[in-house]
Amino acid sequence: MQFKFTCLSLLLFSSAILSYGYVFDCLDDCECDTDDEVIHCHNKPNRDRLQLPQTRLRGFTVLGLTKNNIKVLPSQELLKEKFPDLVAIDIEGNKNFDCSTLEDQYTKIAVLSDCGKEVPLPDNVTVVETVGPPTPECDLKCQSRRHYDSMHEYFLRLWELIKQKLAELTKQSQFFRDLQDFFTEVGKRISEA
Structure with missing residues (x-):
């Protein structure tokens, strides 16, 4: 009976994840989201460095390393x-x-950081929700x-922060214009989804 419940739980979990996007485990306890092109490595107080992949990891434009x-x-x-x-961390x-x-x-x-900010990211802010055990309510x-949904919301928030940071830059090099164009295109894609 326990085996059937475990298999059913894994099947439900897999179908739920796949129905909302392709997300897989990668690097050091991170999640790679192919829809938003984000690598999520959040909320691990014992993570003191970024584990790099042995080979190139293409297709990911944002690396989230918050908290x-x-x-x-x-x-x-x-x-x-x-x-x-x-293009952004x-x-x-x-x-x-x-x-x-x-x-x-x-x-x-x-690079988005707390460096130079008057108010750093508060401790009580959860950037990306973790998958908890099932409850009667959820x-x-x-x-x-x-x-x-929290990973997608994080991406949207990050996208807005990056646009603001780019707007603040007074130096308009070709790289920054290309970066701005990239995020404008990503915004259009998200709006149309």
């Missing part, structure tokens, strides 16, 4: 080598991050939907 314990990021060159399509909520490592280092990747399919 971990990351102190430094790999070099821009190494990040672009391992994630060739990467969110490291908000990493209290021990060394902000001095960002100065003039990342010119091809937009079964496994409901839990999966909440999780996927």
Whole structure:
């Protein structure tokens, strides 16, 4: 009986996830979302560095690393080598991050951080909901939907923050115009979905 329940739970979970997008486990306890092109690596206080893939991981434009314990990021060159399509990283909520490592280092990747902010990301903010155990109010399919919806909402919020950051940049290099065009196109795609 337990085996049937476990199989049924896995089937429901898989169908719920697949019906809302293709999300799979990747890297070090992260989730790769192919619909939004985001790698989600959130809410792991014991994660102090980004585990890089052994081979290139293409097709992901955003890397979300919020609410971990990351102190430094790999070099821009190494990040672009391992994630060739990467255009933005969110490291908000990493209290021990060394902000001095960002100065003039990342010119091809937009980095969102708490560095220089008067109010950092609050501790009580959950960036992406985790899949919890089923409850009478919210079964496994409901839990999966909440999780996927929170990942999508995170992407939309991040997209708005990146647009704001790009608008603040006074230097309009070709890279930033291309980046702006990319996010405008992503916004259109999301609006049409």
